[in-house]
Amino acid sequence: MTALHSMFVAWAYGFAAFVLCALIVWIALDYRTQRKKLAELEAHRAEKK
DSSP states (O other), rough: OOHHHHHHHHHHHHHHHHHHHHHHHHHHHHHHHHHHHHHHHHHHEEEEE
């Protein structure tokens, strides 16, 4: 019984770690995309002045 519980806890922590890493990667990629868009908007704004 203890081994089964330990296996469940290990899988739960592993899954939580995977989800956390996926969210970090997603946020980092989105941050990069948003910075590119912002730079494009600023360049476009500078051209109009």
